[in-house]
Amino acid sequence: MLKNQRILLVLLLLPAITLSAVNTTAVNEALPVDSDDFVRLSIYMERQGSLDYLLAETSDMNKADRRAFVINHLKDLAAESQAQVMSFLQQRRAEGLVKDMHIIWLVNSIALQAKPQVIKELKENFPEIGHIHIEQSVPTEQLMDDNGSTRNMIPLSSSVTDEISWGVQNINAPAVWAMGYQGQGVIVANLDTGTNYNHPDLQDHIWVNEDEIPNNGIDDDNNGYVDDWRR
Numbered sequence: 221m222l223k224n225q226r227i228l229l230v231l232l233l234l235p236a237i238t239l240s241a242v243n244t245t246a247v248n249e250a251l252p253v254d255s256d257d258f259v260r261l262s263i264y265m266e267r268q269g270s271l272d273y274l275l276a277e278t279s280d281m282n283k284a285d286r287r288a289f290v291i292n293h294l295k296d297l298a299a300e301s302q303a304q305v306m307s308f309l310q311q312r313r314a315e316g317l318v319k320d321m322h323i324i325w326l327v328n329s330i331a332l333q334a335k336p337q338v339i340k341e342l343k344e345n346f347p348e349i350g351h352i353h354i355e356q357s358v359p360t361e362q363l364m365d366d367n368g369s370t371r372n373m374i375p376l377s378s379s380v381t382d383e384i385s386w387g388v389q390n391i392n393a394p395a396v397w398a399m400g401y402q403g404q405g406v407i408v409a410n411l412d413t414g415t416n417y418n419h420p421d422l423q424d425h426i427w428v429n430e431d432e433i434p435n436n437g438i439d440d441d442n443n444g445y446v447d448d449w450r451r
């Protein structure tokens with residue numbers, strides 16, 4: 221097997237290997253108390269794909285066949301090991317106690333929302349479950365400083381230079397700029413946990429909501445967000 225193909229396979233299986241190392245049937249996540257709301261969770265099955273098995277079985281295959289074999293194996297493993305749990309969850313879903321259910325065959329897990337009583341039943345009755353992870357939600361206020369900025373923002377280096385970073389050089393951006401293409405009129409959306417709009421490369425290019433008057437405590441453009449002039 222070529223080295224890069226082996227690395228690809230290892231990367232594909234890494235989450236499964238990491239999870240199988242947990243090797244416990246104890247489901248020890250705390251459930252929210254005094255609530256009958258839906259809880260978002262992931263169920264990870266005890267059985268996980270074996271890297272040794274897959275390497276041995278696919279050693280003589282080409283890349284396409286190897287990919288198909290691994291995918292089929294992991295899907296079969298998920299279907300087989302999740303059968304009892306899925307049957308139970310489908311029954312509870314019909315009763316309105318489970319929703320938004322998805323099988324994640326790559327790591328042999330099921331993502332869903334369920335009422336707390338269903339999670340308790342899962343813990344008590346299905347030893348084939350290795351681990352249940354309860355997704356915790358964090359109120360936005362806990363993530364922001366009093367001034368509304370994101371906490372723990374990394375301060376900018378004091379030694380800012382005009383040097384073009386290696387990543388930008390590697391995609392040959394300077395050559396494109398030299399041809400006159402500099403992003404004029406293009407607005408790029410960024411979905412992330414935060415952007416430092418004071419960064420020297422960004423501060424002159426950040427989109428501003430011109431229909432919003434900054435910091436007057438009023439949603440001037442009536443879009444549901446107060447003072448969202450630059451975020």
Ligand SMILES: [Ca+2]
Nearest residue numbers: 439441443445
């Ligand atoms: Ca607004």
Ligand SMILES: [Ca+2]
Nearest residue numbers: 433438440447
């Ligand atoms: Ca405003």
